[in-house]
Amino acid sequence: MGILSTVLQTLLILYFLFSGVSKVIGAKYWVDIFNQIKLPQWFRAVTGVIQFVGAVALIIGYWVPEAVAWGGIWLGITMLLACLAHVRVKDSIGKTMPSIVFLAIIIVLVIINAESL
Numbered sequence: 001m002g003i004l005s006t007v008l009q010t011l012l013i014l015y016f017l018f019s020g021v022s023k024v025i026g027a028k029y030w031v032d033i034f035n036q037i038k039l040p041q042w043f044r045a046v047t048g049v050i051q052f053v054g055a056v057a058l059i060i061g062y063w064v065p066e067a068v069a070w071g072g073i074w075l076g077i078t079m080l081l082a083c084l085a086h087v088r089v090k091d092s093i094g095k096t097m098p099s100i101v102f103l104a105i106i107i108v109l110v111i112i113n114a115e116s117l
Helices: 002-025 026-035 041-060 066-088 091-116
Strands: none
Touching: 002 041, 002 066, 002 091, 026 041, 041 066, 041 091, 066 091
């Protein structure tokens, strides 16, 4: 399971670093999505910082194993809220699916690393 955990951890780090920074700097893609799901733009920036912090926790997890599970829980809550935001505005499953997929990946990562909690 060590290889699977490392692969998932690395995938999530790359995604959440990119996504978090993109949200903070106000990339048009994220500005449009937050407008579409009817959330204020300040919340986009806060979400970006939260995702960046989660990615940093996962990076720390390479040396401190319990950081992987805690970072996963942190990011999992974020993705659960993202799913709920999409459902709230009745987005299509296609627009909601990225949040669902990343939530599923995070759940697997947390389960694999639960013993370190």
